Amino acid sequence: MSLRKPVSVLVVIYNDIGEFLLIRRADDASFWQSVTGGVEHHESPLQTAYRELKEETGIDARALGIEIVDHQHSNQYKIRECWLHRYITGAKVNTEHVFSICVPKDVEVTLDPNEHTQYLWLSQSEAIDKAWSPSNAKEISNIKV
Secondary structure, three states, rough: OOOOOOOEEEEEEEEEEOOEEEEEEEEOOOOEOOOEEEEOOOOOOHHHHHHHHHHHHHHHHHHHOOOOOOEEEEEEEEHHHHHHHHHHOOOEEEEEEEEEEEEEEOOOOOOOOEEEEEEEEEEHHHHHHHEEEEEEEHHOOOOOO
């Protein structure tokens, strides 16, 4: 496994009846989040958003004919101490590019069990309260449903 550069994506997923998808991390049962993932060396953040959405949830936006929305901004946060070993030497702060996608209410979700153990569709206020990361909660609150 190669070390990650400190650049990632956050993809907020919501459906056409105003529910938000949160997934629970396999390595931390208290950590509920939207889709996230590191930008690989050959990818743009948008390419990463499509890839991570499909890898983590089984939702293939391209096959569904749905575009991921680029919010044209990013958040920065301090990398958790327990995750520093995954990053290139000297990385302390991660830049997270923000995206979202609205999917049909009956879209099938298939988790990668190596990364996530459970998913929930929640109201916007419930998702804001349950999201582990303050930047994730903020981005959920910014979605107009």
